Amino acid sequence: MCANILETTDLRVEVNGLPILSGVEIEFESGKVSAILGPNASGKSTLAKTIMGLPEYDVVDGDILLDGKSILDKSISERARLGIAYAFQTPPIISGVKLADFICRICPDYQCKAESDYFMGESCSCKSELYEDFDRLGIGNLAKRDLNDGFSGGETKRSELFQVLSMRPRIMLLDEPDSGLDYDSLRIVGKELKAIREKGDTTLVIISHHRYVLEYLEVDRIYILQNGRLAYTGDMRDIPVLEEKGYDRFLADVMR
Amino acid sequence: MNSDDLRKRAIKAKEKKAEYGADLDLEEYSYSSAPGQIESLDEISESDRDLVKDVGFNPSQDGVSGSFLQFDNEGIFADVLLKQEGLEILPITEALSKYDWLQDYLWNAVSVDTDKYTARSEITDYNGYFIRAKAGACIQMPVQSCLVMKRNQSVQNVHNIVIAEEGSELHIITGCATPSGVEQSLHLGISEFYVKKKARMTFTMVHRWSEMMDVRPRSATVVEEGGTHISSYAILSPVKSIQTYPEVHLVGMNAKADHYSVVYGSQSSSYDIGSLLFLEAPRTHGKVVSRSIATDASEVITRGDLVGLSGETKARLECDGLLISNEASIRAIPMLHAKAEGAELSHEATVGKVGADQLTYLMSRGLNEEEAASLIIRGFVKLKVPDLPPALQSSIDEAIKMSLEGGM
Numbered sequence: 285m286c287a288n289i290l291e292t293t294d295l296r297v298e299v300n301g302l303p304i305l306s307g308v309e310i311e312f313e314s315g316k317v318s319a320i321l322g323p324n325a326s327g328k329s330t331l332a333k334t335i336m337g338l339p340e341y342d343v344v345d346g347d348i349l350l351d352g353k354s355i356l357d358k359s360i361s362e363r364a365r366l367g368i369a370y371a372f373q374t375p376p377i378i379s380g381v382k383l384a385d386f387i388c389r390i391c392p393d394y395q396c397k398a399e400s401d402y403f404m405g406e407s408c409s410c411k412s413e414l415y416e417d418f419d420r421l422g423i424g425n426l427a428k429r430d431l432n433d434g435f436s437g438g439e440t441k442r443s444e445l446f447q448v449l450s451m452r453p454r455i456m457l458l459d460e461p462d463s464g465l466d467y468d469s470l471r472i473v474g475k476e477l478k479a480i481r482e483k484g485d486t487t488l489v490i491i492s493h494h495r496y497v498l499e500y501l502e503v504d505r506i507y508i509l510q511n512g513r514l515a516y517t518g519d520m521r522d523i524p525v526l527e528e529k530g531y532d533r534f535l536a537d538v539m540r
Numbered sequence: 541m542n543s544d545d546l547r548k549r550a551i552k553a554k555e556k557k558a559e560y561g562a563d564l565d566l567e568e569y570s571y572s573s574a575p576g577q578i579e580s581l582d583e584i585s586e587s588d589r590d591l592v593k594d595v596g597f598n599p600s601q602d603g604v605s606g607s608f609l610q611f612d613n614e615g616i617f618a619d620v621l622l623k624q625e626g627l628e629i630l631p632i633t634e635a636l637s638k639y640d641w642l643q644d645y646l647w648n649a650v651s652v653d654t655d656k657y658t659a660r661s662e663i664t665d666y667n668g669y670f671i672r673a674k675a676g677a678c679i680q681m682p683v684q685s686c687l688v689m690k691r692n693q694s695v696q697n698v699h700n701i702v703i704a705e706e707g708s709e710l711h712i713i714t715g716c717a718t719p720s721g722v723e724q725s726l727h728l729g730i731s732e733f734y735v736k737k738k739a740r741m742t743f744t745m746v747h748r749w750s751e752m753m754d755v756r757p758r759s760a761t762v763v764e765e766g767g768t769h770i771s772s773y774a775i776l777s778p779v780k781s782i783q784t785y786p787e788v789h790l791v792g793m794n795a796k797a798d799h800y801s802v803v804y805g806s807q808s809s810s811y812d813i814g815s816l817l818f819l820e821a822p823r824t825h826g827k828v829v830s831r832s833i834a835t836d837a838s839e840v841i842t843r844g845d846l847v848g849l850s851g852e853t854k855a856r857l858e859c860d861g862l863l864i865s866n867e868a869s870i871r872a873i874p875m876l877h878a879k880a881e882g883a884e885l886s887h888e889a890t891v892g893k894v895g896a897d898q899l900t901y902l903m904s905r906g907l908n909e910e911e912a913a914s915l916i917i918r919g920f921v922k923l924k925v926p927d928l929p930p931a932l933q934s935s936i937d938e939a940i941k942m943s944l945e946g947g948m
């Protein structure tokens with residue numbers, strides 16, 4: 285089965301009237317792992333945030349299709365409920381909301397309280413499983429902390445990944461899940477993602493500047509953005525060449 | 541002070557305007573009262589039961605050590621559950637005739653001539669509760685109290701005295717409630733708290749008034765050496781106006797006081813609420829923490845004043861406000877006043893809106909806008925107010941839920 289779960293068609297995006305993406309066409313195959321690559325400021329994060337539906341990103345042309353249907357008129361919440369999840373690079377602090385409680389609130393598995401529970405599942409009975417997950421990700425220390433309050437860079441990455449994993453989404457948009465991580469954390473994150481890939485029911489879209497995780501995951505596709513356009517589509521074999529040449533020369537050579 | 545002197549001072553202060561809050565014409569209300577007695581909590585009607593439950597009063601008296609309930613100025617119920625040694629709960633009028641010494645505590649923490657409201661409270665008939673934990677008594681279960689006001693155009697005039705004697709421990713959960721629909725009425729509430737040497741008193745109060753009520757509580761606490769006073773206050777309902785500025789005097793070494801308040805402003809209500817902490821002896825310390833949320837066209841003023849009268853003292857003030865309507869306003873007025881070297885006073889005040897990026901973030905996790913806003917507001921309220929009693933927390937949740945369902 286290789287249906288496209290998500291695709292963008294001729295996508296043009298502006299922020300405050302300033303064009304950022306122009307004519308981006310990408311098809312994400314269901315269950316596959318794709319990497320979005322490209323120089324700084326080329327529009328990678330913009331693409332992910334636009335798919336998630338963040339309000340500052342105006343789609344002025346083109347479309348975003350989930351299972352072949354446009355989601356442009358869907359709110360962020362609706363997109364999340366349709367199975368799209370995005371891991372933020374710099375998430376805001378939410379005071380008074382503990383990470384563990386929040387995970388309970390958003391995770392279908394952990395949500396053991398009645399649906400009518402308006403607030404968080406503070407008396408959630410599956411906390412033991414939750415804490416195992418915290419420990420596996422090496423962030424047990426964050427469980428009782430306020431969401432994103434004083435989390436270190438590497439902790440933020442893992443907390444974001446944990447939240448996104450907990451939502452059991454169909455598509456995970458991960459914005460540099462591997463940046464700023466120490467060797468051990470990198471291995472933890474790599475393993476988590478590998479496990480998801482092996483289960484095969486989640487489509488992974490990974491924005492990255494490093495080859496380690498991409499190679500470890502054996503990504504299926506790479507897309508290179510440049511100046512807000514899709515400049516190249518390739519696969520894993522391109523990654524070492526890319527690292528050697530850098531984006532400018534790599535793209536110049538392939539264009540020739 | 542004898543009662544003649546008190547009355548004279550009160551009469552002199554009859555026209556004295558309060559420092560803060562809208563000035564009320566006290567001649568507009570009727571001050572009738574005919575003391576009555578409620579023999580058992582089974583006597584109260586179903587709707588009254590619901591009303592008192594709303595502010596945390598449990599009519600079946602589970603998990604409490606005693607109860608006090610008062611309707612307007614008359615129907616009174618006071619009960620200490622069996623086996624609560626060392627606890628006393630009485631209507632204040634009864635207590636004053638029973639104990640001569642109690643006269644010394646009357647208008648001692650609060651001055652009778654503070655303003656026209658205290659004066660009026662003395663001049664007209666009052667009732668209220670007297671609660672005492674005797675020396676060394678450790679009353680683990682809370683005492684619950686509720687003051688209900690149901691009559692129109694009237695004044696509920698309450699005078700409470702609470703004493704935690706040396707080395708005792710006393711927890712009080714108290715609520716004030718009016719059914720909505722009560723027209724133009726006034727609640728005058730004098731509360732005097734005495735925390736003796738090494739005693740510990742916690743006091744949690746929930747207010748639920750109606751749109752036409754004016755409320756002018758006047759309260760003060762005196763904490764002696766090594767004593768602790770922790771007070772949590774929440775007002776979650778609309779009100780016409782409320783103005784209160786409770787004082788705490790830490791008069792003995794190592795005395796401590798923490799005051800927390802939560803104001804959930806709605807409709808076109810006006811709230812002027814603060815805490816005034818006097819550090820009068822060395823090594824006294826305390827905190828004044830307030831969280832205000834303003835919805836609809838409500839107007840919230842939060843004051844806090846720390847007065848360092850002795851060295852080796854430390855206190856902190858935090859006033860944070862969250863604005864969730866363009867017509868609402870919040871004014872945070874923190875004040876620090878050091879009069880002695882070595883008084884370490886600090887404050888922090890913030891007023892802002894629910895951040896768009898916070899909403900977006902939570903929505904991207906599948907919460908809808910209303911749920912996301914509730915979570916942010918609830919987190920904001922909960923912040924740093926430790927051990928919020930469950931009844932109070934659920935009242936807060938309910939208020940948040942109601943106002944968001946209406947507004948978003």
Ligand SMILES: Nc1ncnc2c1ncn2[C@@H]1O[C@H](COP(=O)(O)OP(=O)(O)OP(=O)(O)O)[C@@H](O)[C@H]1O
Pocket residue numbers: 299304322323324325326327328329330331340
């Ligand atoms: N909210 C915004 N407001 C203003 N400009 C924005 C906004 N979001 C993105 N941009 C601009 O759009 C361009 C693309 O940014 P984007 O974050 O998508 O780049 P990126 O490819 O993710 O880069 P990096 O590798 O550095 O993370 C940049 O020039 C950036 O400044």
Ligand SMILES: [Mg+2]
Pocket residue numbers: 328329330459
């Ligand atoms: Mg980026």
